[in-house]
Amino acid sequence: MKIFKLLGIAQSSLLKNRTRSILTMLGIIIGVGAVIVMVAIGEGTKENIETRINSLGTNLIMIRSASNSAGGVRRGFGSSRTLLLKDEHTIREQCDLVMAVSGIVNVNGQIIGGGSNWSSSVMGVSPDYTTIKSWELDEGTFFTERDIRAKTKVAVVGTSIRDNLFGGGDVIGQSIRIQSVPFKIIGLLKSKGSTGSQDQDDVVLVPLTTAAFRLRGDSKYVSQIYVSATSMDMLDAAQEEVSQTLRMAHKLIDGEDDDFNLTTQTELTEAFTSSTETMTTLLAWIAAISLFVGGIGVMNIMLVSVTERTREIGIRVAVGARGFDVMMQFLIEAVVLSLFGGLTGIAMSFGVCRVLTDFAGMTTIIQTDIIFISLGVSGLIGIFFGLFPAKKASELDPIDALRHE
Amino acid sequence: MPEVIQTFDLKKTYPLEEPVHALRGVNLTIGPGEFVSIMGASGSGKSTFMNILGCLDRPTSGSYELDGVKVGGLSRNELADIRNEKIGFVFQGFNLLSRTSALENVELPLVYQRKKSKIKPKDKAMDCLVRVGLADRMGHQTQQLSGGQQQRVAIARSLVNDPALILADEPTGNLDSRTSLDLMGLFQELNQQGITIVLVTHEPDIAMFTKRCVEMRDGLIVRDTPIEEQRDAKLELEEFSGVIGI
Ligand SMILES: Nc1ncnc2c1ncn2[C@@H]1O[C@H](COP(=O)(O)OP(=O)(O)OP(=O)(O)O)[C@@H](O)[C@H]1O
Ligand SMILES: [Mg+2]
Numbered sequence: 001m002k003i004f005k006l007l008g009i010a011q012s013s014l015l016k017n018r019t020r021s022i023l024t025m026l027g028i029i030i031g032v033g034a035v036i037v038m039v040a041i042g043e044g045t046k047e048n049i050e051t052r053i054n055s056l057g058t059n060l061i062m063i064r065s066a067s068n069s070a071g072g073v074r075r076g077f078g079s080s081r082t083l084l085l086k087d088e089h090t091i092r093e094q095c096d097l098v099m100a101v102s103g104i105v106n107v108n109g110q111i112i113g114g115g116s117n118w119s120s121s122v123m124g125v126s127p128d129y130t131t132i133k134s135w136e137l138d139e140g141t142f143f144t145e146r147d148i149r150a151k152t153k154v155a156v157v158g159t160s161i162r163d164n165l166f167g168g169g170d171v172i173g174q175s176i177r178i179q180s181v182p183f184k185i186i187g188l189l190k191s192k193g194s195t196g197s198q199d200q201d202d203v204v205l206v207p208l209t210t211a212a213f214r215l216r217g218d219s220k221y222v223s224q225i226y227v228s229a230t231s232m233d234m235l236d237a238a239q240e241e242v243s244q245t246l247r248m249a250h251k252l253i254d255g256e257d258d259d260f261n262l263t264t265q266t267e268l269t270e271a272f273t274s275s276t277e278t279m280t281t282l283l284a285w286i287a288a289i290s291l292f293v294g295g296i297g298v299m300n301i302m303l304v305s306v307t308e309r310t311r312e313i314g315i316r317v318a319v320g321a322r323g324f325d326v327m328m329q330f331l332i333e334a335v336v337l338s339l340f341g342g343l344t345g346i347a348m349s350f351g352v353c354r355v356l357t358d359f360a361g362m363t364t365i366i367q368t369d370i371i372f373i374s375l376g377v378s379g380l381i382g383i384f385f386g387l388f389p390a391k392k393a394s395e396l397d398p399i400d401a402l403r404h405e
Numbered sequence: 406m407p408e409v410i411q412t413f414d415l416k417k418t419y420p421l422e423e424p425v426h427a428l429r430g431v432n433l434t435i436g437p438g439e440f441v442s443i444m445g446a447s448g449s450g451k452s453t454f455m456n457i458l459g460c461l462d463r464p465t466s467g468s469y470e471l472d473g474v475k476v477g478g479l480s481r482n483e484l485a486d487i488r489n490e491k492i493g494f495v496f497q498g499f500n501l502l503s504r505t506s507a508l509e510n511v512e513l514p515l516v517y518q519r520k521k522s523k524i525k526p527k528d529k530a531m532d533c534l535v536r537v538g539l540a541d542r543m544g545h546q547t548q549q550l551s552g553g554q555q556q557r558v559a560i561a562r563s564l565v566n567d568p569a570l571i572l573a574d575e576p577t578g579n580l581d582s583r584t585s586l587d588l589m590g591l592f593q594e595l596n597q598q599g600i601t602i603v604l605v606t607h608e609p610d611i612a613m614f615t616k617r618c619v620e621m622r623d624g625l626i627v628r629d630t631p632i633e634e635q636r637d638a639k640l641e642l643e644e645f646s647g648v649i650g651i
Binding site: 324 | 481489
């Protein structure tokens with residue numbers, strides 16, 4: 001039919017009732033806006049977590065001790081001690097798909113230096129550790145294989161140690177005490193800032209062997225082993241290779257459970273992503289319900305509008321409008337209202353996301369497909385909720401409609 | 406050529422607690438090119454009859470043929486198309502769209518026209534407004550017009566679809582005698598072009614400009630007489646202007 005004529009009629013009648021049109025759109029505006037903002041927050045959070053996990057190092061495989069049930073008693077995750085200092089060596093020697101390996105020995109320690117003390121996380125690591133974490137030095141040098149062999153008492157510290165113990169001054173060559181063992185600082189790590197509540201610069205690195213033999217009694221064991229695969233594509237293969245190597249080294253027979261646990265960064269990402277996705281879905285549903293309520297608002301107003309404009313309908317029918325023409329007029333009005341509401345909602349959601357990013361520091365991501373989806377949905381809402389009032393209008397009898405006060 | 410209007414024992418009863426018999430059996434035949442006035446006291450059923458003739462309302466019983474077609478058997482859509490194409494209706498209460506310009510009001514029937522016309526709807530509507538003497542009020546909204554001006558917009562609207570039949574319910578009810586004369590001149594001109602016209606009026610003077618006068622009382626036709634000496638509105642208008650010295 002003459003869709004343009006009908007659009008013209010819809011436009012002029014919506015403009016004649018400007019306030020009411022805007023109020024009707026409000027429901028749709030808020031609904032669409034809420035959907036987009038909620039999904040944007042969800043997507044932003046997801047990406048945030050992803051970048052955080054990626055900062056662990058992309059090719060990373062983390063190996064932790066795990067209890068196998070062979071002993072009959074299953075102990076808690078990571079509480080058993082099965083990873084050995086020599087496992088690191090074995091992996092380095094035997095695995096071709098591995099680029100860097102570092103055992104990690106965690107030491108709790110009060111650090112004394114520069115006349116004050118500070119409690120920090122002290123880690124014994126191999127020189128490969130910087131490669132695995134892509135950490136760089138700001139000043140000085142990192143310890144080498146020779147330091148590992150000689151178990152020298154040297155340390156590389158993060159900037160928080162410098163700031164808290166030495167008041168931000170020069171630290172190279174300074175001495176600190178960890179568990180009353182004196183260490184000489186030979187390097188300063190480049191600042192990495194903090195992710196969340198964790199200060200990444202509050203760290204002291206010492207040679208793995210030094211930590212194992214001089215700071216902890218149990219010199220055989222490491223807390224974790226970090227492995228870097230040669231590339232992202234090789235991650236799965238490297239994981240398999242490391243796993244086989246460790247099984248051989250630990251003399252596990254076929255059918256026996258692993259006494260270690262491998263986690264890759266991708267697995268971590270997946271675990272976190274799926275939980276944020278649940279959150280996003282929940283938020284989107286809540287927002288969708290508000291959109292539905294907005295649609296009911298449109299229907300309400302259209303019904304009122306039909307009653308209020310009964311005489312107008314009567315006049316149109318009297319001069320020859322068919323039921324279909326009247327129905328289309330009201331349907332198009334409803335669709336135009338909700339589409340316009342949808343567009344405004346989209347525009348507003350951009351503004352809201354801007355504000356959330358700039359003033360609340362939240363990451364928000366608006367994807368193009370959600371824009372088109374919500375626009376389509378608001379159009380459908382117009383049709384769905386406009387149909388009933390439009391049908392009602394089209395069934396009015398001309399003479400009854402004309403007599404309507 | 407079939408008769409334009411033919412009604413057989415047309416009855417209309419409003420089913421109230423005390424049923425109102427607005428029409429009690431009306432038989433009327435109007436041929437092509439006739440110019441009929443319907444007179445009668447208030448409440449005698451004139452508007453009820455006109456609404457049925459205009460295909461806006463259906464009779465309780467009896468039948469109505471328009472151009473030889475039995476209207477009773479037509480669907481809603483077919484009735485809408487007849488109103489749109491064949492009939493120009495002037496309502497007793499104008500029935501213009503509020504907050505809408507005179508031009509848009511006159512254009513309205515053309516919006517729903519199914520057949521394509523060569524002339525642009527807007528030009529056609531302007532032309533009709535000029536004919537009723539409202540060339541300078543086209544852009545005015547309904548509520549900005551006087552009663553008489555609204556009446557003329559309603560008449561312009563009834564002309565816009567080039568109807569074969571014009572039904573006018575008291576078209577001169579709100580007009581002064583000069584404008585009434587003007588309007589009757591227009592109706593006479595249209596009638597001379599072959600359009601059949603039926604108009605309701607309270608004033609015997611106005612009826613004198615038509616060719617036939619039908620009188621109703623209590624839902625029945627009580628008298629049906631041809632006008633012996635039809636008055637010429639154009640001529641009288643000239644005399645009228647002469648008298649007051651224009
Ligand atoms: N919708 C209605 N419901 C009930 N009764 C009605 C209705 N419309 C008209 N009537 C009655 O039908 C009768 C005829 O009404 P109608 O409007 O046809 O009179 P009319 O001749 O046009 O009068 P007027 O000259 O005042 O316009 C009246 O008695 C009126 O009360
Ligand atoms: Mg009447």
